Amino acid sequence: MRAARRRGDLLPAPPAVSELARDRVVAGVPVRVFTPPHPRGAFLHLHGGGFVYGSSRLQDDRLERLATRCEIVVISVEYRLAPEHPYPAALEDCEAVASWLVEESTFESLAVGGESAGANLAVATLLRLRDGLGATGFCAAALTAGLYDLTLAQVADGDPALTRADLESLVDQYAGGASHDDPELSPLFADLTGLPPALIAAGARDPLLADSTRLAEHWGGEAALTIVDGPHSLDAGELVGAFLSERVG
Numbered sequence: 001m002r003a004a005r006r007r008g009d010l011l012p013a014p015p016a017v018s019e020l021a022r023d024r025v026v027a028g029v030p031v032r033v034f035t036p037p038h039p040r041g042a043f044l045h046l047h048g049g050g051f052v053y054g055s056s057r058l059q060d061d062r063l064e065r066l067a068t069r070c071e072i073v074v075i076s077v078e079y080r081l082a083p084e085h086p087y088p089a090a091l092e093d094c095e096a097v098a099s100w101l102v103e104e105s106t107f108e109s110l111a112v113g114g115e116s117a118g119a120n121l122a123v124a125t126l127l128r129l130r131d132g133l134g135a136t137g138f139c140a141a142a143l144t145a146g147l148y149d150l151t152l153a154q155v156a157d158g159d160p161a162l163t164r165a166d167l168e169s170l171v172d173q174y175a176g177g178a179s180h181d182d183p184e185l186s187p188l189f190a191d192l193t194g195l196p197p198a199l200i201a202a203g204a205r206d207p208l209l210a211d212s213t214r215l216a217e218h219w220g221g222e223a224a225l226t227i228v229d230g231p232h233s234l235d236a237g238e239l240v241g242a243f244l245s246e247r248v249g
Helices: 002-007 060-068 089-103 117-133 166-174 209-216 239-249
Strands: 021-026 027-035 042-046 073-077 112-114 140-144 198-205 223-228
Touching: 002 223, 021 060, 021 089, 027 060, 027 089, 042 060, 042 089, 042 117, 060 073, 060 239, 089 112, 089 117, 112 117, 112 239, 117 140, 140 239, 198 209, 198 239, 209 223, 209 239
Parallel strands: 042 073, 042 112, 112 140, 140 198, 198 223
Antiparallel strands: 021 027, 027 073
């Protein structure tokens, strides 16, 4: 299934390939980097896919647009996937790249974010940096259609493309033997103080909408909750672009 997705067999057309993109390895982790002319900051991107699917190579067109529009370097992390690599493997990869970026980057403005599982990992990464370094090192977080409570306490029914059974399978594979209410797996159970300003976007009929509204309520700093008309918010590129253009640079 993963191989078919990466070939584009399950998509209307093969995934686009950006001429800006370059594959690198930083802190021992593969990343895909999009560098526009004269960048003024950087965005650490964590892809979605329920912790089991997805790749840094499946959204070249969107990440290229984000890089060129916002004049920022976009670094997308090819973190390890469950079930072969359950928690904390993905989080460790994201933390390693984030720490490298904070320590080695020459940019003053850094942002982090992602979609779905990637949004979860973005928040968990910020928490690890805050607790380990005393500060996150990031000035903004762009979080889209995130899954922030792996206990699935408030999942709405009615979306045939993402059922509760689907979500239960994905979170079980990611968590492995860890408790689903562990704050590193479910950031809604964490202390969210000391985090940067955040855009929290969700779809009006997203089965995980409640996770986003609850996260906005508990965010320890400035948080803008935006509900996109429609079932999903994964295509909220204009919102993310505007937010990053304002916050980074």
